[in-house]
Amino acid sequence: MQIAEVDASGYRLICRRNDSLSPRGRRLFFASIVVVSFGIAIAWWFRGAWVVLPFAVIEMAVLYIALRVLESHAGDCEMVSISDDRVVVERYERGRRSRHEFNRYWAQLVVRRLGPGDRCGLALRSHGKEVGFGDYLTDEQRLTVASELRRRLKNY
Amino acid sequence: MEAVHGHDHAHDHGHDHPTGLMRWLTTTNHKDIGTMYLWFSFLMLLTGGTLAMGIRAELFEPGMQFWRPEFFNQLTTMHGLIMVFGAIMPAFVGFANWQIPMMIGASDMAFARMNNFSFWLLPPAAILLVTSFFVPGGATGAGWTLYAPLSVQQGMGMDLAIFAVHIMGASSIMGSINIITTILNMRAPGMTLMKMPMFVWTWLITAYLLIAVMPVLAGAVTMLLTDRHFGTHFFNAAGGGDPVLYQHVFWFFGHPEVYIMILPAFGIVSQIIPTFARKPLFGYTSMVYATASIAILSFIVWAHHMFVVGMPAAGQLFFMYATMLIAVPTGVKVFNWVATMWKGSMTFETPMLFSVGFLFVFTMGGFTGLVCAITPIDIQIQDTYYVVAHFHYVLVAGSLFALFAGVYFWLPKWTGHMYDEKLGKLHFWLSIIFFNLTFFVMHFLGLAGMPRRIPDYAPQFADFNMIASLGAFGFGLTQLLFLYVVVKCIRGGEKAPAKPWDGAEGLEWTLPSPAPYHSFETPPIVK
Numbered sequence: 001m002q003i004a005e006v007d008a009s010g011y012r013l014i015c016r017r018n019d020s021l022s023p024r025g026r027r028l029f030f031a032s033i034v035v036v037s038f039g040i041a042i043a044w045w046f047r048g049a050w051v052v053l054p055f056a057v058i059e060m061a062v063l064y065i066a067l068r069v070l071e072s073h074a075g076d077c078e079m080v081s082i083s084d085d086r087v088v089v090e091r092y093e094r095g096r097r098s099r100h101e102f103n104r105y106w107a108q109l110v111v112r113r114l115g116p117g118d119r120c121g122l123a124l125r126s127h128g129k130e131v132g133f134g135d136y137l138t139d140e141q142r143l144t145v146a147s148e149l150r151r152r153l154k155n156y
Numbered sequence: 157m158e159a160v161h162g163h164d165h166a167h168d169h170g171h172d173h174p175t176g177l178m179r180w181l182t183t184t185n186h187k188d189i190g191t192m193y194l195w196f197s198f199l200m201l202l203t204g205g206t207l208a209m210g211i212r213a214e215l216f217e218p219g220m221q222f223w224r225p226e227f228f229n230q231l232t233t234m235h236g237l238i239m240v241f242g243a244i245m246p247a248f249v250g251f252a253n254w255q256i257p258m259m260i261g262a263s264d265m266a267f268a269r270m271n272n273f274s275f276w277l278l279p280p281a282a283i284l285l286v287t288s289f290f291v292p293g294g295a296t297g298a299g300w301t302l303y304a305p306l307s308v309q310q311g312m313g314m315d316l317a318i319f320a321v322h323i324m325g326a327s328s329i330m331g332s333i334n335i336i337t338t339i340l341n342m343r344a345p346g347m348t349l350m351k352m353p354m355f356v357w358t359w360l361i362t363a364y365l366l367i368a369v370m371p372v373l374a375g376a377v378t379m380l381l382t383d384r385h386f387g388t389h390f391f392n393a394a395g396g397g398d399p400v401l402y403q404h405v406f407w408f409f410g411h412p413e414v415y416i417m418i419l420p421a422f423g424i425v426s427q428i429i430p431t432f433a434r435k436p437l438f439g440y441t442s443m444v445y446a447t448a449s450i451a452i453l454s455f456i457v458w459a460h461h462m463f464v465v466g467m468p469a470a471g472q473l474f475f476m477y478a479t480m481l482i483a484v485p486t487g488v489k490v491f492n493w494v495a496t497m498w499k500g501s502m503t504f505e506t507p508m509l510f511s512v513g514f515l516f517v518f519t520m521g522g523f524t525g526l527v528c529a530i531t532p533i534d535i536q537i538q539d540t541y542y543v544v545a546h547f548h549y550v551l552v553a554g555s556l557f558a559l560f561a562g563v564y565f566w567l568p569k570w571t572g573h574m575y576d577e578k579l580g581k582l583h584f585w586l587s588i589i590f591f592n593l594t595f596f597v598m599h600f601l602g603l604a605g606m607p608r609r610i611p612d613y614a615p616q617f618a619d620f621n622m623i624a625s626l627g628a629f630g631f632g633l634t635q636l637l638f639l640y641v642v643v644k645c646i647r648g649g650e651k652a653p654a655k656p657w658d659g660a661e662g663l664e665w666t667l668p669s670p671a672p673y674h675s676f677e678t679p680p681i682v683k
Contacts, residue, residue: 052375
């Protein structure tokens with residue numbers, strides 16, 4: 001997903017990870033499976049087959065961990081902002097933030113062809129440092145962003 | 157130069173394409189893992205099939221020919237266990253691995269390392285099952301249902317079977333969690349739930365079913381284990397336990413398991429029929445609801461497997477009517493498939509032949525299921541060859557034929573080559589003829605009273621048994637032809653275009669053939 005904002009102060013591109021399951025959807029799904037699984041296990045407990053319950057607990061714990069891992073990535077995003085003489089690339093991954101700053105005059109946009117068709121990767125380069133970005137964009141979106149960024153860097 | 161790359165694939169070694177043995181051992185790629193699942197399940201199909209040949213050889217004529225009765229019981233038991241847990245279930249997981257990410261526009265499964273682990277649990281489980289023939293006392297002969305009290309009394313082979321079932325169950329749970337999270341969280345932008353391909357829908361519901369019932373199976377076999385070795389008496393009447401409890405617990409897992417083995421087959425057929433009828437699937441929404449209805453109903457019909465345990469008439473009536481109710485959503489599906497073909501511009505390439513074959517024979521299996529659902533009739537035919545005929549019509553002609561259809565349908569996408577159409581059609585015709593030769597006559601045997609799981613029988617059953625055995629040998633050999641067609645296709649053949657079937661719809665057909673090692677690294681946008 002891509003959100004580009006252009007205002008008086010400059011240009012800002014926000015790319016988010018594609019998560020088709022909303023936090024609410026995640027909670028609803030987990031609640032529904034817990035109710036079904038524990039409902040079955042508790043019913044068997046009362047019929048004497050109590051051994052089903054520990055397995056249901058283990059299984060739900062694994063599912064919970066899996067959903068938590070997904071959730072921890074839900075906020076992952078990349079931001080590229082251009083203001084005055086600065087170009088900043090920021091990444092948020094599992095709550096960790098990394099920030100790379102470039103001088104707008106020296107920053108170069110690199111578009112790497114990665115395969116047949118439009119497959120490409122984006123990076124910003126300056127003074128021996130290169131930072132890749134655009135992981136959450138489609139190839140088509142990368143090319144659009146590339147031409148926009150190139151124009152803004154060139155016109156400085 | 158200092159390089160700080162997010163996920164620049166040109167430089168990211170985690171995305172390198174490994175080669176050799178390590179590629180297969182350590183791979184986290186959904187296509188590689190799907191391929192391993194499919195080969196594993198085919199190997200298990202051949203193993204279980206070999207045991208079936210052993211069964212049919214013994215039953216070729218009355219009298220004891222080859223095996224001791226105990227070994228015959230081991231053959232039937234292991235045939236069932238291997239086919240259910242080793243062949244059919246992993247085959248569908250293989251399809252899920254290959255197809256779901258490509259169909260929803262995802263780069264891979266949600267938990268790629270767990271995916272690798274869930275596959276590699278299967279070979280040790282298979283080794284446990286197969287080597288149990290060679291331990292003192294041989295493999296378990298308690299039937300694939302492992303009914304107590306017989307299973308409590310058996311030798312070491314039973315313990316190996318219990319461990320194998322546990323391991324395969326763990327693999328299934330991890331596989332299901334992976335599939336469900338992939339489908340829910342990794343769909344391409346724009347692909348709402350009601351825009352998902354039917355194959356994805358059926359797997360979403362199947363994965364939910366698996367997560368719901370696998371602890372029940374694990375509990376059942378653990379109680380068997382503790383009864384055998386740790387002095388508990390869950391199923392031992394002498395110690396205050398109840399052997400019938402095992403049947404209830406097992407079938408509470410076992411009946412949803414039947415749908416776990418057939419719902420993805422419905423999904424495959426729902427992809428293929430519209431393609432070769434060149435029409436959209438008739439009643440997509442009703443197909444989704446019918447699939448969900450079948451899954452929900454599967455939780456309330458388990459005791460139709462045990463009408464003769466002595467349950468009250470009210471219980472018999474409830475389970476009879478609940479079972480018959482399943483015919484409604486199943487009928488909706490059959491109607492929709494037929495309506496999709498109605499006035500379609502149909503062609504009959506091998507995937508379509510297998511799908512239409514599925515439609516005929518699975519519907520017959522459904523009807524015989526209705527017969528079995530009627531309590532007074534079931535009391536007459538339970539534990540006879542009629543039941544054997546019924547579930548083979550559902551599981552061989554249903555699940556296996558759909559799997560064959562799916563392999564032929566997606567083989568060009570997987571390998572980049574077209575398969576040999578003539579040989580594919582030959583495979584279909586031989587399969588459907590030999591299948592019916594084998595199992596149709598079993599209806600007559602069952603109605604005439606021939607019990608299942610016996611190595612010898614009265615002479616009046618001889619002719620039909622001979623026909624069934626000849627059919628079984630033919631059916632078994634025919635599957636070697638399938639192996640030949642697949643290997644030939646992998647090794648070469650006419651180059652397959654991105655969309656080899658002109659009526660095909662879906663994201664997987666937007667990728668080149670063979671599908672690249674990494675597909676949809678960024679999700680496409682679904683309009």
